[in-house]
Amino acid sequence: MKLRVNPRAVSLAVASVLMASLTWVNAQQRGGATVAIDPDDIGGVVTSSKGPEAGVWVIxxxxxxxxxxxxxxxTDDQGRYVLPDLPRASYQVFVRGYGLVDSARVPAKLGQHLDLKxxxxxxxxxxxxxxxxxxxLSLMEIPKGDVSDKDVLLETKACYSxxxxxxLVTREISKNLGSYTxxxxxxxxxxxxxxxxxxxSANFKxxxxxxxAYADWTDRIAAGAYPQAxxxxxxxxRNLVITMWDWAFPTxxxxxxxxxDERxxxxxxxxxxxxxxxSSDIIAVLDPNENAATEIKLPSNAPQIxxxxxxxxYWGTEKIWARSADPRSVVMDSRGRVFVTARIRAPQDQPAFCxxxxxxxxxxxxxxxxxxARQVEMYDPKxxxxxxxxxxxxxxxxHFDDKDAIIFGQNNAVGWLDTATFDKTHDAAASQGWCPAVLDTNGDGKITEWTEPNQPIDPKKDHRINFGCYGVAIDPLDGSLWCSGIGVRDKTLMRLERGANPPLTCRAEVYVPPPDKMPLPGSxxxxIGTNGLVWQNWRGAHEMLSFDRRKCKVLNGPDATGQQCPEGWTVYTKPGPRFQKAADYASTDMLYMTEIDRDNTLGLGKDVVLSxxxxxxxxxxxxxxxxxxxxxxxxxxxxxxxxxxxxxxxxDxxxxxxxxxxxxxxxxxxxPWHQEGGKGARPKVVKFQVRPTPLAK
Structure with missing residues (x-):
């Protein structure tokens, strides 16, 4: 059969397509800026009474x-934004930025061009x-008195942990606390x-x-004071994309x-x-494909704390922190198994083999x-x-080393659990080891008889030191272990070689930054990056320090007790708010732990340091x-x-x-009830990605 074509119908169809195309182009150009989006994006332009708003968040x-x-x-420098690859749902969208107040939430759907006011x-x-x-907090002034301003600063930073x-919760005195003189x-x-x-209370006293100073600070805020922007x-x-999901419980x-597996x-x-x-005796689990959060209850034979x-x-007499397993750190192995540090017994029930x-x-x-305080629990998802x-x-x-041993730090010792041996034997005693930190102060290249930390150094003997190891890292080049403590007076960086036959071949080194690079203690x-460069954040002075051991002229001997390598240290400081009328080191920030993105998982390149x-x-x-x-x-x-x-x-x-x-x-x-949203708000798991441009899809 011969197909007949109606010329008028064709003209109408072409006109319709052209009109749709022009509508799409106009939609992309409203506000004077082009924003291309995909069907699973939301994009547009943010403007205010002052024009396009650059460097503000669209949420x-x-x-x-x-x-x-x-x-x-x-938003980019023209106020444009693209929210990419959103899961199928309806959204509430708003603008937040410095110099603004939050805009009203606007309903939006995928594929929608949405200009925001x-x-x-x-x-x-x-x-x-x-x-x-x-x-x-930069509105607070630390007064002079019997306690040094450095000590008051360090006690304040102890709260940040x-x-x-x-x-909002700490800068305004809640009426729920009652009336006081x-x-x-x-x-x-x-x-x-x-x-x-x-x-x-003990810290405050x-x-x-x-x-x-705290009372004066909150009084000042109540009277109308506010900080600089x-x-x-x-x-x-501006290239950052942040995604977050609720998980766990409000307490x-x-x-x-x-x-x-970080390796x-x-x-x-x-x-x-x-x-x-x-606090909840659980492993929280996020399935990012299903956008679903679940929990795994951890067993424990330890008494409740x-x-x-x-x-x-907020919670009255409810015992929101009563728990037994008390899980803290978590790591994944090459088989996808999850290891957490947890209390499996009473702390005093130390095994005889220890x-x-x-x-x-x-x-x-x-x-x-x-x-x-804690031992180990392994969860197998299979x-x-x-x-x-x-x-x-x-x-x-x-952290895992390259031989499938998990390296743990504690005060005055470094321990490890050989998971490959445990898989074969299920023998905890045969699968673990540990070493103290003993310096080669006699310079003979090995550790034999040593003096204790409370004894003077004997140049004919080696010397054991006390050290903190809240943070532990593994050098990818030589397998050495590095430790950093977190006490308000801690200031050491300890290096440990396990050698071929630990503990007999364990040998330590210790390094301390020179005083001009460490205005406050508190590591x-x-x-450690792929090049062996060691990074240590400082909580007291809000600094990031790098340490290059290759620059050191002295590694052992009677003088190698900390200050022997000032040339190895470099300081990086970020300008930011500090306490009123205080020294430059009196930052109101605190860096907690340090991570190195060795593999460019974030998108900023390899060996990027984050704290x-x-x-x-x-x-x-x-x-x-x-x-x-x-x-x-x-x-x-x-x-x-x-x-x-x-x-x-x-x-991925x-x-x-x-x-x-x-x-x-x-x-x-x-x-978590201190975070925005108050009581009932749940903790969040957060994914950071850096795209090539603020509009990359």
Whole structure:
């Protein structure tokens, strides 16, 4: 049959297509800027009464998925944005930025071009409501008194390990606390309530009369004071895409995350992300493909702790932190198994093979009498089985070495669990080892008889040192282990070689920054790049220090007790707010731990250094650029309260560009009810990605 074509119908069809095309082009060009989007994107232009708004966040969130989901991006220099690759759902979209107040939430669907109207703040105080806690804390002045200003500063920073200082909850005295004769009386009571009241109160009282600085600070804010504005994201900071999911419970405190085997970041591609949730005795699990969060209950034979804590103004007498397993750090092996540090027994029930008198070679060399706070539990996702593994050392932060041993740090010893041996034998005693730190102070190249830390150095003997090892790292070039403590007075970096026959071949070195590069004590985390360069963050002075051992002229001998290599240290500092009328080192920020993105999982390149800036809702980044090192701030704008302790970089698809990579972390405060949203808000697991441009899809 011959097909007849109606010329008028063809003309109408062509006109319709042309009209649709022109409509699409016009939609992309509204606001004077072109924004191309895909069917699963939302994009447009952000303008205010001042014109296009550059460097502000556009946030899309939804509760239509199995767990609450949000994605946020930054506008480019023309105010344009693209929210890419959103899961199928309806979204509420709004604008947040410094100098603005949050815009009204606008409903949006995938594939929609959505121009947004930003709202310029009517005054500085209104704008400041979305500033990070560290900016609000910069309104505090540390007074002179019996306690040195450095000690008051360090005591204040001790608070950051649990919660922010300067967020809405801490800068305003809650009416739920009752009525008091003065703001100082209110503060004296304020720090006694809640699950950690005794610890907070003791810390507060150590400031003596100078603790009145807190009362003066909150009085000043109540009278209308507000801080200066932070800078908006600029340059590479505008390329950041942040995705987050709710997980765990509203009372869940402190989270570490594992998304892959860090030695092989393509392992567990697109798989589940695991978090150790300390207060809830669970492993939290996120399935990013299903946008679903679940929990795995951890067993324990240990007695419960935190069963008798002070009442909380939020939770009353409910014992929200009562727990037995107390899980903290988490790591994944090459088979996808998840290892967490947890209490499997009472701390004082130290196994006999750990103690003096045992035939265990490690106990004969350096007995660990206990108590040990945590041991190890292994979860196998394939079998859903959990295996408890007892350890002599107190297991906490850890990494896998290249022989499938998990390396753990504790005070005054480094331990390891050989998982390959345990898989064969299921013998905890035969699968672990540990070493103290003994310096080769006689310079003979080996460790024999030594003097103890409280004894003077004998040039004919070696010398054991005390050290902290809250943070532990493994040099990928020579396998040496490096430790950093987190005490407010800690200032050492310890290196340990295990040698061919530990513990007999274990040998330590210790390094301390020169005084001009360490205005305040208080070290933090440690990490090592592919080139062997060691990075250590400092909590006291808010600095990132690199240490290059290759520059050292002295490695051992009687003078190798810490200060023998000043030439090895380099300091990186990021400008930011500090306490009123205080020295340059008196930052209101604190870097918690350090991570190195060896494999470019984030998108900024290899060997990028990141440290969680826990009072600033951000990661502090040190990275090579143009032959020099530069710093960035990767800020999480919503909800306020992001505080990262750990991170895990993963490559889901090495051929998919920025979309196939991600750097995972979490909200890890002890007090999720302090974050924006208040009581009932759940912790978040967060994925960071850096795309080539702010509009890359």
């Amino acid at each position: 899309a969130e939804t509760s239509e998925l199995p767990t609450k989901f949000a994605r946020m991006v930054v 930003a709202v310029v703040a009517p005054d500085g105080r209104a704008a400041a409501q979305v500033y990070p806690a560290n900016y609000w 649990c919660h922010q200082v300067g967020d 003065s703001s100082l009386d209110a503060w004296d009571h304020h720090v006694t309530v809640g699950p950690n009241g005794p610890g907070m 150590r400031m003596g009369a100078q603790r009145k 932070p800078p908006r994201p600029a340059g590479l900071e 869940s405190r402190r989270t570490d995350v594992a998304a892959t 092989t970041p393509t392992m567990n591609a697109n798989g589940r992300v695991y978090g150790s949730i300390q 935190d069963t008798d804590t002070p009442a909380s103004p 103690k003096d008198g045992s035939m265990n070679k490690f106990a004969k060399y350096f007995p660990l009498m206990g108590p040990s 079998t859903k089985q959990i295996t408890m593994i007892d350890t002599c050392f107190a297991a906490d932060h850890n 933090g985390g440690v990490a 969680g800036d826990v009072n600033a809702d951000s990661f502090f980044v040190v990275m090579p650029q143009g032959g020099q090192m530069t710093t960035l701030t990767l800020r999480v704008p919503y909800p306020l309260g992001f505080a990262a302790r750990a991170a895990s970089g993963r490559i 698809d090495p051929n998919a560009g920025w979309k196939g990579r991600g750097f995972w972390s979490s909200y890890s405060m002890y007090t």
